Amino acid sequence: MMELLMSIVIGVLTACGVLMMLRARTFAVMLGLTMLSYAVNLFIFVSGGLTAGKGAVLGRSDIYSDPLPQALVLTAIVIGFAMTAFLVILAIRARADLGNDHVDGNSGKSQEDSA
């Protein structure tokens, strides 16, 4: 039943990430994106099925966990970091240039509301 638990975790992480990405302040969007990266990484990771206590190192056990999603996620983590970093710096630069931290750069006077 570990699968059920894992799906709930992924669902909650996704929902929290999406909710924060829809906020109007850059900081919330950054956290949302980070959270969504966790969710997506876990999602890809579990696509090979859950295996407990068996790595993907040859000769250590009879059954191996699926190495392919792990390889995908490993690079995804690093690329995700690069993307988050870029977004963070972009937000800092936007604040410095525009004087506010609204995602539209207009101090929250757009049609949409702000958080």
Add this chain to the structure above:
Amino acid sequence: MTLFWILLMPLFGCLMALAARQWSRSYQALVVALFPALALALLVPLIPDVLAGEVIRYGFAWLPLLGLNFSLQLDGLSLLFTLLILGIGLLVILYARYYLSTRDSMPRFYAFLLLFMLAMLGIVLSGNLLQMWFFWELTSISSFLLISYWSHQPDARKGARMALTVTAAGGLALLAGILLIGQILGSYELSEILPQTAKLQQHAAYPVVLLLVLLGAFTKSAQFPFHFWLPNAMAAPTPVSAYLHSATMVKAGIFLLARLYPLLSGTDLWFLTVTLTGLSTLLVGAYFALFQHDIKGLLAYSTISHLGLITLLLGLDTDLAAVAAIFHIINHAIFKASLFMTAGIIDHETGSRDMRKINGLWGFMPVTATLAMVASASMAGVPLLNGFLSKEMFFTQTIHQGVLGSLSWLIPVLATVAAIFAVAYSARFIHDVFFNGQPIGLTKTPHEPPRYMRVPMEILVALCVLVGVFPELMIGSLLQQAAVAVLAAPPPAYSLAIWHGLNVPLLMSVVALIGGILLYINRKALFMFQAGFNETKAIYRFEAFIQRLVRRCRNSIEQIENGSFQRYILLLLLALLALAGAPLLELQQLRGQRAALPFDGLVIVGAILLIVAAVATVMVVRQRLLALVMISVVGLMVSLAFVRFSAPDLALTQLSVEVVTVVLLMLALYFLPHKSVKQSSSGHLVRDFTLASAIGVVVGSLAYAMMTNDSASISSYFLQNAKSGGGGTNVVNVILVDFRGFDTLGEITVLGIAALGILKLLTGIPRFMASADGEGRLWSKDRHPLLLAVISQALLPLALIVSVYIFFRGHNLPGGGFVAGLITAVAMILQYVAKGVDWVKPRLKVEYSTLIAIGILLATVTGLASWLFDRPFLTSWFDYFDVPLIGQIELASAIAFDLGVYFTVVGASLLILANLGKITTRYRPVHKEPS
């Protein structure tokens, strides 16, 4: 190969025109004319072979996967057009030398003209449809440039835009048609598709193909109802009109019809569409030509009419109709080009093109008048001139066809009506311009043009007469071979004689001549009638239409793209929800067959912690520091999840990235407002919450379905081959550096680019720094904490050793370049945190951007090295060696690749953080050491 050079000559000429801009005008014209002349000289030796029925080909593979070859072919039809393009082109170059005033830029004109010539030659010499289309579009573009040559005139700009819009739109339709032909017949090579007539015509998509191709041809050849751009293109300099709008470009559409004649013609759809379009164009053009007051306007409508005549011929179902069409292409090009040149001379010498002002020029320029009279007699179809011969052939064909069934008799009748109008407007051109009283209100006194300006006209008019009197001798064999190319078979016997005896076509000619003269004499009534129409000019309607279109597009774009980032995200997420949710609706049951793992107390606790932390992050998102703490808990729990579910590599990576990310976000907090000001309205919150929950449910369900269902995976391949093929037992690492090494190379490149982008964003950042934090407290002026400084310094060598260890064991045990790089980066960042940028910088003289470059270069070179051994890019090598004392060790080229990954990761992480940190230091109140 000669063909290739012929095609290239205009290109050289185009460049030469630009290079020779300092020379005198005559030399410029001479040097430009040299290239088409050279092309002609290259062409001449090929002519006997082509006339003997040979098809000369040249080509090489260009993009063979797309079916796009560079392929040239010269058959009878191509030869005919090539001669027209080069021959008339040469005459136009000479003519333009005298036509253009000293204020006009000659290099620009000649460059555009030669560019156009290149495009035209490209069309007629192409042996590949896609390639032909490329040149087809090039003619549209170069004609746009030529029409708008006098860009200071609004008429020229508008006319050019209209011509481009209409012909380019047709060009797109043609491209669609060509692509369909390629799909159906499996090739774009003319030599391969032309024999497959039956296959194409039996295909269900044939009507679509035909209509698309016809759209392309009709827009280009100004067929009704797309004819309106041609009169408006008369704003172009007259040499351009003589060249593009009578002899060449408008014939491109006709050429296409002739080129694809064997493939597309022969069906009822073809006969009906082409015949009716040609017939209506013939009538519309002839009728409106009579009422134009602008000489060039008259010639433009007459051109439309003659293009309609040729199209009509191509649509008739008689054997000789195609031959007549080709014959008329030649004749029309010759007499119409000379008439346009007349118009240019008149414009040049009188300063006006209005036939209500220009009268009685016979007294001022008798030679030009004589030449013009011969040419327009040819246009009217007077015997002993070339126009008469093809018109007779045309009449003969209209009598023998049966395209419209029992209504087929209408075609010869309407053809005669059009011919009556043709005689009338030809008569008007002569009578109104050269006789009919004296000039009214001209600014210049007209006189004969410079001697050499008249030479091109003289040559063309001489051709009119020579072809008219000795047709067989002049063009007999050329016509024969062109007909062979169009019909893809030898045409039935025909005679080019002047006299065929007393027959119906001759009667039709006589009726047309007499009727036309009578019509012209009684024109007053018709002019009154025509003046009764309150017609707006096509150009205004067209402009209004375009402006309406632009306005609507702008409005609808503003509707969708309103500048709100939140809205874009919302729309994207909605789309995602629909795409990801739809398959779930079709799935009967989420739970699959795979055996489930049992619950485990520790995992439950971890999951609850994770969920609580995630929810808490959302709750406290406005207290930013607290939110940051919460999200780091989430990250930690995710790393633990990787540990628990057998992914040690991932856990190591996630843990190190977590540290770097949190440090980064802390630094970001320093620059951003420390508190959020406003709250979302409840309505928006409910909406966002609903959407977020829906996506969470869908993604969670998908994950559950994925985990519980067995699926075929390619992973077993990697498990089986990791040791034997990649020389490592850590399959994850072997996949990264070996099996999917190319992906990894791409990813570290992205990492490097992101880091450099960040560097760029941070340089020159305006100073925007709060002097206090959110609660109004000033920044701490404490020194860097001593304890942390000491411990971090002690930790550094240890951490470096660990990262080296992790790096080397990576191939066989959890670890590798990514993890090792991150550990090194974390250890370094700790130094920055503990002692500040100012302390670290002088002690660590490493340029991080260089480090990134070294890393990517190392990985690439490792990949390239396999080429030295004739292996594909990134093939890895490994072997085992016995080293005394240490024992057996393994050396693998993947280690070098992984080292590249290591350098890039270290460089990128430190570049980002150190530079951001540096800015905080620069603006912070400087701390002074107590002395």
